[in-house]
């Protein structure tokens with residue numbers, strides 16, 4: 001269910017119905033009320049061997065904007081796992097998540113807050129990760145002290161996701177990487193007691209400090225951004241659609257390269273002026289190199305749809321600077337669409353992947369910017385509050401966005417929520433991995449062939465941070481490879497890929513169902 005936010009700006013406390021019938025209160029500097037449901041209706045248990053994909057008829061031969069494919073016998077490629085030393089996936093699951101995430105972030109940042117029970121659960125998790133190659137996966141609530149989650153409502157979904165891998169004795173490394181990495185973050189919340197109403201860290205975001213630092217670190221970048229955002233909002237383009245489109249495109253590119261600033265590969269180093277200046281430089285550099293670092297660019301086609309869109313959904317990714325760039329894009333879209341245009345920000349139902357945006361992050365960010373001493377920054381954020389109040393902006397949290405399912409498993413309520421959009425903008429690498437099911441598609445596979453199952457036209461804005469991809473021409477891949485060995489994971493390169501959504505109704509539903517069956521028998 002979506003959340004329309006009203007009366008921002010008055011100091012009240014708000015009741016957030018996060019998980020099922022359990023509720024909790026947050027003291028906040030604005031009031032809003034919302035609720036969201038979590039009905040997951042995955043049907044992963046049905047096993048159909050040798051299912052072939054039935055993709056849709058193509059209306060054109062052009063790659064990513066084509067409707068999709070002829071009915072073909074396309075078997076899904078294998079998923080990425082974390083079993084190959086030397087890969088980013090292996091390094092992540094066999095070392096980084098233990099050293100950098102659990103020890104270096106969760107424990108380090110929350111040291112003084114963790115009680116003994118949480119410490120015990122974290123130690124168990126650490127022991128599992130230290131022996132990731134041997135440790136078999138278990139259902140989240142099957143752990144020692146596992147039955148302590150009184151305020152979560154996602155057990156069924158997680159059981160469905162983990163079942164095939166628990167059943168066949170997969171380890172942290174042998175199961176699909178997409179599944180294990182999301183599972184790691186959910187286990188972290190389990191360990192800290194996020195869903196335990198009696199725990200001291202109930203509903204405490206273990207990554208809050210990182211997010212705060214990340215936002216502080218981009219103050220300089222914000223100062224140069226705000227006047228441009230304000231100018232677009234104030235502009236009257238009249239009938240000059242080209243001018244409007246050209247300027248809006250800048251916000252699309254800004255939001256794309258904002259994804260490079262992900263905290264997990266660009267840790268903030270405090271809130272000092274040095275890191276702030278560094279961030280500002282990084283943003284300028286990213287925009288300056290945009291054309292050469294784009295490995296595919298469907299912006300022309302995408303602009304035709306979004307320049308006058310009445311409703312755009314943004315499945316957002318990281319807090320910090322990336323969120324600010326997404327809000328700048330959301331602002332521009334809402335203004336470009338005119339009276340009645342609406343942007344829905346789809347955010348995670350709970351913390352995950354360190355910096356991923358939850359509902360509270362949106363408020364924190366806007367409140368922080370509104371309190372800025374810089375006039376332009378404060379004016380920008382004040383306008384954003386107005387968007388919230390008027391319903392032009394809607395923030396919609398859902399647990400599905402924080403789970404390691406390929407997007408073709410999208411449950412009915414999520415499908416229903418996004419299907420009315422003129423375009424769904426998918427931000428970042430992890431969302432992109434879910435769009436691709438984290439499968440090893442040949443890199444030249446047309447985007448429409450891979451993503452042409454979504455319930456609405458889809459625009460992916462992704463900087464490459466994982467060893468997979470699609471829709472990239474051979475010469476662009478060769479160029480990137482020649483430039484750097486780590487081209488797939490460094491975040492330097494990016495793609496703007498758009499699927500027009502032809503057949504996004506019935507035929508896409510059957511593709512989603514077929515892929516779901518096939519995926520869970522792989």
Ligand SMILES: O=P(O)(O)OC[C@H]1O[C@](O)(CO)[C@@H](O)[C@@H]1O
Pocket residue numbers: 092181259262264317318353427428429430431433465466
């Ligand atoms: O913030 P983003 O762009 O979703 O990126 C998160 C990324 O972090 C990593 O998981 C590494 O932990 C990437 O491979 C992953 O997709």
